Amino acid sequence: MSVGTTQTRQGLGSRLAALSRIVELGPGRVDPKLLTESGQLLLRAGDRLKLSADHTVVALAGGTGSGKSTLFNSISGLELSPTGVRRPTTARAHACVWGLDGAGPLLDWLQIQWRHRFARASALDKGESRLHGLILLDLPDHDSIRALTDTEADRLIQVADLVVWVLDPQKYADASTHRRYVTELAGHEAVTIFVLNQADRLSPEELAECVADLNDLLRREGVEDPVIVTTSATTGEGVDELKTVLADTVARRRAAVQRLEADLDRLTLRLAKAMPDSGAPVPLSSIDDARRIGLTDALCDAVGVPAVGEAMENVYGVRSVEWVGWPYSRWAAKLRPDPLNSLRLGDLRDEIKGLTGGSVSAQAAEVDTAVRALSDGLTVGMHEAWQNGIRDAARSRSAELPQLLSDELSEVAPRLDRVPGWWRLLLVWQYLLVLLFLAGVAWLGTALAYGVFGAGSLPAGLAVFGEAASLPWVGLMVLSVLGLGLLTAVASRNFVMLGAGNERDRLEREMRRRVGTVASAMVIEPVERELARYNEFYSALRGVRG
Known part of the structure; x- marks a missing residue:
């Protein structure tokens, strides 16, 4: 085998490998008929390339009465195929082989019966060496009544x-002939020859006219440069010319590869037409950061992450009044039935009550909208089959996504009824100030009653509480206690709101992280696998083109 032939076979092998990848990636995206034909071509190519590369299989095909069998006998120089008036005369394919070494497995693959195999070189001593490596087949008539039930001719033509x-x-x-075969073999010029037989029945002028008409007809049907040979099997006219054409083909040892390339070219055109590459810029293996962030943002909105953070901050502010606010204000607030009324949050009120128990729920419709927006943004310009494939991949786990988001975020959602330890210390401090205030008021009352109005005298140990001179100092003490309590309440309130804001930021970051992790596992990864499949498919399609 020559270097050029080896390189050609290697190039064909690469294209067939790409076609094999298309067959693997195509189910659900490509027309099943095209995939079936692709699989059949792969099997046929694999079988043919494993068999003898030194033999060229040439099939004589034609309709009833074309003189095909007579021409077969004329080329072989033997009466191998039956001829006569009865039609069809060829019921089974006959084979004449020039050079038997290595031809057996190829004939077995062609399913040529043993009794219809003939060796040209062993039958005559003057075997034609220039045809060494030729396997000439005489096919059954493709338009006979028998052909309606016997597909042998069609199979061997393929x-x-x-x-x-x-x-x-x-x-x-x-x-x-033209509708069933010639138009289907357009693009196979290198491996197709047209023989206008029975030339002896026409005058030279008529023959030239027929050749010109046939040439025009073939070109209209897509055969760009048809090879036409005129013969007469009965007189031998043109048979040597046909032998020369066959000998050239056999000598090049490229017909088998050229036939497979032609079949592959035709199939590639059909694949490219059925699955056009829009050329839309699609990430090869990953979704860009902008789309990831967009999906995370949309899912955070769907699950209510901002509402959770806001609810936590607001509820903490309201609940802190019960613990770190001015006691007198708290006692007044207890007259209200529900401290959440002060938030004026409308429909969020019930959700906030639910959040107090640490639960989060995702809105299924909003989750689905977020996922659909991602897939729609990725599939612009794609073939419809791939658009549907990516949408299906994005939504492959959509049924469980809302619940998983809810469960995941419920793990980090804080219980809003918890009480920080420093709130309890402030409560003790505030009540201590209340006791001091009450003690000061009692002292003032005692001093007024006994020191100013002379209500009587106190026991010697308590006389100091009844002195009028203590009134200014006690009054200053009472005012200081009130001021200290109010200052403590204001400062504590500010610390609570600052801490709640920081906690809200931390909580939202953690919830966004978890939403992003869930989105990556349940949406991004399936979509990226489908995008990889999309890119591999079109890379393989470009590889098939060679």
Whole structure:
């Protein structure tokens, strides 16, 4: 095998490997018929490339009465295929082999029966060496009644390395041949030859006219540069010219690869037409940060992360009044039935009550909208099959996503009825100030009653509390206690709100982190796998083109 032929086979191997990848990636995206044909081509190519590269399979195909079998006998120099008036005369394919070494497995693959195999070199001493490596097949008539139930001709036309169409002057434009075969083999010029047989029945002028007409007809049907040979199997006219064409093909040892390349080219065009590459810029293996952040933001809104943070901050502010506020204000506030009324949060009120128990719930509709927005942004310009595939991947776990988000965030949502330890210390301090205030008021009352109004005399041990001179100092003490209590309440309130703000920021960051983790596992990763599949598919499609 020559270096050029080896390189050609390697190039074909790379294209077939790419086609194999398309078959793996295509289910659910590509027309099943195309995938089936691709799989069949892969099997056929694999089988043919494993078999003899030194033999070229040439199939003589034609309709009833074209003289195909007579031409087969004329080329082989033997009466191998039955001819006669009865039609069809060829019921099974016959094979004539020039050079038997290595041909057996190839003939087995072609399913040529043993009794229909003939060796040209062993039958005559003058075997033609220039045709060494040729396996010539005489196919059953493709338009016979038998052909309606026997697909042998169709099968061998599909697997032959070179197809020689034998046409007669009366039916060379026959619609069945052109519609079923010629148009399907457009693009196979390198491995297709057209023989206008029975040339002896026409005058030179008529023959030239028929050749020109056939040439125009073939070009209209997509055969860009048809090879047309005129022969007469009965007189031998043109047979040597046909042998020369066949000998050139056999000598190059490239027909098998060229046939597979032609089949692959045709299939590639159909794949490219069915699955056009829009060229839309799609990330190769990962979703960009902007889209990740956008999805996380949307899911945070769907699960109510901002509302949770705001609720925590507001509820902490209200609850702190019960512990660190001015006691007199707290006692007045206890007259109200529910401290949450002061928040004026409308519909959030019930949600905040739920949050007090540390639970979070995600809105399924909003979650679905966020996921759909991600997939829609990624699939702009894609083929519909891939758009649907990415949407399905994004929503593959959508049924469990809301509940998982809810469970995940409920683990970090704080219990808003908890009481920090420093609140309790402040409460003790405030009540101590209340006791001091009450003691001061009692002292003032005693001093007024006994020292100013002379209500009587106090026991010697308590006389100091009844002196009028103590009134200014006691009054100053009472005012100081009140001021200290008010200052403590204001300062504590500020510390509470500052701490609540910091806690809200910390909580929202943690919840966003968890939402991002869930989104990555349940939405991003399935979408990225589908995007990788999308890119691999079109990379393989470009590889098939060669």
